[in-house]
Each structure stands twice: as structure tokens, then as C-alpha cells.
Amino acid sequence: MVRKLNATIEKCEGCGGNLVFCPDTLELTCEKCGKEQKFNKQKLTTKRNLNFDFQEDNYNKWVESNKVIQCKSCGARIVLNKLEYASNCPYCQSSFVSLSEELPGITPDGIIPFEFDGDEALHKFKAQVKKRFYVPRAIKKSLPRNKVSGVYIPSFSFDLDSKSSYKGVLIKTQTYFKDGKSYTREFSFPISGKINLPFRDIMVEASSQITQKQLSQILPFNSEKAYKFEEDFIRGYVVEHYNEDLKACFEQAKQIVDPNIRREILKKYAYSRVQYLDIDTKFYNEKFIYNVSPIYIFEYNYKKKQYVTLMNGQTGKLGKDLPISKIKVAFTVLIILLFIAGVVVLSILYSN
Template identity: 25%
Template sequence: MGKIETHRFPCGTCGSDLRFAPGERLLRCDHCGATEPMPAASPWDRSAVAELDLRSAVEDTLPEAQMEETRVVQCSSCGAQVEFDPNEHAAECPFCATPIVTDTGINRHIKPRGILPFDIDQTGGRDAMRKWMRGLWFAPNALKKYARSDQKLQGIYLPYWTFDAQSQTEYRGQRGTRYSRTVGSGKNRRTVSEIRWRRKSGRISHFFNDVLVTGSRTLPDDQVRKVSHFDLAVLEPYRPQFLAGFRAEAYSIDVMEAKNLAHALMEEETRQLIKRDIGGDAQRIDDMRMALSEMTYKHILVPVWIAAYRFRGKSYRFVVNARTGAVAGERPWSPVKIAFAVILGLIAAAVIAYFTQR
């Protein structure tokens, strides 16, 4: 049985818990203000970001050192599995603001290999969220009030997978060349554009590096797309100090399912590479056979700030990329403001029509 990971680090001055300070690469005590530097990464830590063999993960034969156990609670409303401190007895789900009792269970999973630490602090995350909210049309006044409040954001590390693979793809297709010709006669004479097709075949060799796949089902796909731009070239070796004061969501998409999603992304990118290879003004792909080899993976954690807001019994969520400041979210609409805008529009149309007729 592997050990249960904890992310609590006591302050050497007062004994309170230290918290990782975004953008400062140190641990800070919120109680007394004392700081402690992050321990330097060892050469072994640096090599820990290296890719892992996918076959061992798929066949569930990973060595014990690559596994970990964490205490998590699953939200009954949105299904998120989030790590919680065993000393907590009640909390609020950071993804949907649903009150939950921390009936803590143990989750055994593949240990993160790399991590992108928080770079934007809570103030920066709140500023990004407020700016996004100010741009919302027809939002209810309660949402505007929420934007002006000092509502605390939750710092969460989201689970992701990255995949590398060498691909060899043979294809058959057609290359289209546009040309113009004149048809008809007299008044019906006109120029039309047509495409002349000729067959093309070839072979594409391409190495895929760090194809990113979410490991979470909690966030909607459109939100994931908006906040999933991360510079993976600066991944840090995973160290629990980066999680001090933050929570991490356990992955609900396992490595096998993530591999299939990555395969689909690679296939789509290969289609674009084939079209570029075919050239011409238009392209058709009649057949393609992609073979992948040397496929490797990493499990990584990436940082976001999350705020959940309940309005008229429904939960709304705002997510801020804690590296770039990109914001994605759900928003309520104000029926009163929309109705008022429609009435004003009808009045304006009636006035315009009246003076037009005069």
C-alpha cells in the first residue's frame, strides 16, 4: 500500500500551515508572515519530468514509486473529485458551490510527473474575473454585486495528460487546381470557376510532442478549450510544496481513455499535414493510414482559480488560467434587462418607421 500524500508544511516560526506564494517561488505563512524558500530541485527531480512508457500504464504494471494515494471527496452535484484535508469535516465544492460533507475516501492513481506552479495570485485572478464580468451584457445585478465583492477564489490544480509519439502516415488523395472558363453565349455568357483534380499520394513522418488532453470531466469542453493554453516547455518537476495551500482534482479520465483522445487529436493534425503536403487550391483525402510508435505519456497538474456562484438555485462557474489570466465561465441572464432592451428596440423601430413615413 502506497503512502497517502499530504500537502501541509508547518511554519518554523509559529507552526501554522505554509502556503505556496504564486510567482515568488517560496512558501509563506499567512499567520505570521514568515517565508521559507522552495527546496532546490535535485538532478533526480529534473529527470522526473521525462516521458514514461505508455505500455506499462495501459497494462497496469507501473512500479509502486509512480503511484500515490490521496484523500479525496466526490461532489454529489457535479462529480468533481477534489483533495481535502482530513481534518476538514464540511466544505463547499470549489467547482459548483454545493455544500458537501467530507466523507473522505482514498484515491489511488498515477502520480503527477510535472507541474506548472501558480504564477498569478488570487488578487490577479479576481481582477481578471471582474474584467470579464464587466463585459457581460444583460447580466443580473446580483452578478455585478458578486463581481464587486471580495469573494474568495479557490486555487485548484487540474489534472492533464500529455502524449508524445512518432507517426508514419501513408495517404492517397487528390490535388485540386482552380481554373476559369467561359460558358454560354450572348447575354448568357459568363465566367465560372471550376476545379481540376489529379491524384496524389505520399508519406508523412511527424513527431508529436506534448499533445495535451484533459484528465477531468468536471469542466465543460468550451471552458477547457478557453483556459487550456499552457507553456509546457517550462514544466517543473512535481513537488508537493507547490500544492501547499491549494487543492488538486483527481483525474477522472484515465490514461487509456486519454490515449484514445490524444490519438484523435494526432489524427486531425495529420490530416492538416497531409493537405499541406498535397498542396494546390483544394485537397481531398481518400485514404490515410497512420501508425504510431514510441508513444509515451506524462501526468501533469496545471493551475486555475475557480469561483462558483449560485443564482436562483443554479450554479455558475468562472475559471481563470493562473498562468495567462485567460477567463472562461458560465453566466446568468437578466430577463428584466432583456425585456427592457426589447421594448426600447421596438420603440426605436416605431419612431424610425413613423418619421420614415412622414
């Protein structure tokens, strides 16, 4: 017996085939006959006020028609519609063997849907690899056999306003001429002040498989195209279960914005280097949303080494974890060294 899903159409009305989400149309499509089936979507426009009792009852529990499965090899926990079977882990391609007793937990507030399918992802991968200078020519010519899988990764997206006061000392180097010779001198000057900055859509991954560094390489996602979560969006795809708690992710969001505050302060001054800069920041108006976002994972071997490269499933932006040609790197270093040597020689000639 097939269990009725919450507010979703179960099978193709025409032929009874399975329905999967189609990234091109943002509708469901029948795997067998291709018939389109529309479903209700609402844009996601608001965030929740920050409240660390995230797991409390006032949040929607994910419907019973989902199960949590776990990859025995890499430990990824995946939320899957009970009607679907994911044969391979999107992260390591091992098969799922253990069926966890765990419940799916909280329904995501929002979803950024995939905007293109796996074939298109492969085209985009090839096109972008060709433009990356350091990637070996052999790979640009023909891609190693690879596996592409799409997965929705869990993340928290934060809005926060900041009020900072700062105090510090900056140093400026000046060049002056005396008797036809140039000299440099340094002088320091104190700075202090206040700065208020708003931050929006600071995305922090809550995945056990993807690091913030990997994620930052494929950011941003366009949050204007986020929808309220519907089961239909994830048909034919898998969702990774969130693995990190809201509080830890919020701490990380603050760490992400801190360098931006520092940069904005320093922008106001003409200086050569920083002697010290103390910044005291208070955050307020903190809001968040629990989102799932689309990622394609490419897994392949090159010269006996395994590579995993990520791609933003909405914009197609490719991550940086790619094979590197040592010859090209060596060549670039050589050019830079020659350039530096040239500058040194010129400056010696000039000063005499």
C-alpha cells in the same frame, strides 16, 4: 496530534501558523505572519515511456498523509492533505460531506504551479471580459457576485511521433473568361504521399468535472515551467483525483492530433475542396506524463442562469463559457446578412 508530512515543513518556524503555497514567489508563506519558507523544487524534464500498466507498483503511491474526499452534489473527488480542510467544492461550491475510503492513488509526476492568486484571477477576469465583444455590457460594468476557486486538475500529457501515408482526390475550381463573360470549371486531381510529424505536450484532461472542450479553450500551459510534483505546491489548494484511465486519454490524444495531420497534408496543395482523403497513421515513440495543472473556476448567476467560466491559472487565459448579449449577436448577424446582400447585388450589377 499532528501527523508528520513527508519531506515538508509543517508549520511556520516563526509563529507556528499554517503554511500555504504562494504563487507570486513559488515558495511557502505563513498565513499568519507572512514569513517565507523555501522548499526544494526540481524542473520536470522527462516523460515516461507509454505503458498502460499505469497503476502498477513501479509508480509512486501518493503519501499516506493525503485523503480523498468527495463532493456529494457533483461527485468531484478531491485529494487533500490530511492536515487541510477544504470547506467547499471548487466546482459547485457544495460542501464536502462524504469521506471516501478510497486511497489517493498515484502521485502526479509533475505539477504546473499557480502563478497568481485568486484576487489577481478576479482582476484578470474583469479585464478580459471587457474585451469580449459579445459579453453583455451590464457584466462588463459590474461583475455579478461570484466565487473564485483554484483547483489543480489531473491530466495526461503526451508526446508522440507519427508516420502517415495518404491518398485522395482534391478538387480545384478555376475561373476563366470567354467572350467577355466569366465561367468557372472544376477539375479533380489525385494526391498521395507520406508525411512524418512529431507532436509534443498534447494535454488530455483526466478530470470528471472538466471537458476536453473546456480545457482546450484555456490551453496552452507552458510545460517548460513544470516541476516535479511536491506536496508543498498544493498547500492551500486542492487537487482533483484523476478519473479517466491512461488508455482512454491516449486514444483522445490521437484524436486531437489527427486533424493536425490532415491539415498539414492539405497545406501542401492548392485546392478548393476535398473529394476524399484517406490517411493511414502509425504512432511511435509514445511518451506520457501524469500532471496536475492550475485552473481557476468562476461561478456566478446572470439573469437566473448559472455560469461557470474557467481560467488558466498559469497564463490567465479565460475560457469561452460566458454570458452572451443577444442584441449584439443579432446585430452582427444583421451586418453579415447586409454584407452578403451587398455582394449579391454587386455581382448582379457586374454580370450585366
